[in-house]
Amino acid sequence: MSCAIVGFGNIGQALAKAFARNGIEVSVATTRDPESFASAAAAIGPTIIPKKLAEAVKADIVFLAVRFESHRDVAKALPTWQGKSIVDVTNAYGVSPEELGGQALARASQMEASGLA
Numbered sequence: 001m002s003c004a005i006v007g008f009g010n011i012g013q014a015l016a017k018a019f020a021r022n023g024i025e026v027s028v029a030t031t032r033d034p035e036s037f038a039s040a041a042a043a044i045g046p047t048i049i050p051k052k053l054a055e056a057v058k059a060d061i062v063f064l065a066v067r068f069e070s071h072r073d074v075a076k077a078l079p080t081w082q083g084k085s086i087v088d089v090t091n092a093y094g095v096s097p098e099e100l101g102g103q104a105l106a107r108a109s110q111m112e113a114s115g116l117a
């Protein structure tokens with residue numbers, strides 16, 4: 001069972017530390033080349049593996065740790081998300097109800113990520 005964290009900011013790095021504390025391998029990805037955050041990943045631990053986004057999203061379980069406005073771009077990284085487990089840690093702070101389409105955040109982003117919206 002492979003895991004990846006998409007987004008390596010405050011929350012992505014906090015998640016990565018939790019994986020590292022337990023010695024669990026996890027890929028991490030942002031919009032940038034993995035080399036640009038390799039030293040930050042290495043500082044957390046040897047089980048934190050920087051990858052390109054397209055590679056990281058091949059994991060069985062994907063932790064979504066980007067700002068809400070970026071989730072649509074992440075959704076485009078795969079032709080379909082059907083069958084994949086997504087742990088969505090984003091929240092709607094500062095996001096207007098209009099942008100959420102009147103739905104709860106989790107439902108809105110999960111539907112979009114799975115190509116259902």
Ligand SMILES: NC(=O)c1ccc[n+]([C@@H]2O[C@H](COP(=O)([O-])OP(=O)(O)OC[C@H]3O[C@@H](n4cnc5c(N)ncnc54)[C@H](OP(=O)(O)O)[C@@H]3O)[C@@H](O)[C@H]2O)c1
Pocket residue numbers: 006007008009010011012029030031032053065066067068070073074089090091092093
């Ligand atoms: N559940 C909770 O308890 C909790 C608590 C606080 C915050 N949050 C939520 O967690 C999310 C992340 O917050 P944060 O403070 O960690 O944000 P942040 O520090 O701004 O980090 C966002 C990360 O996402 C990456 N990113 C942006 N666009 C991307 C894309 N299209 N593909 C891949 N990576 C992308 C950014 O990297 P680059 O821009 O370099 O590519 C950056 O590493 C937010 O939605 C926030 O509301 C949740």
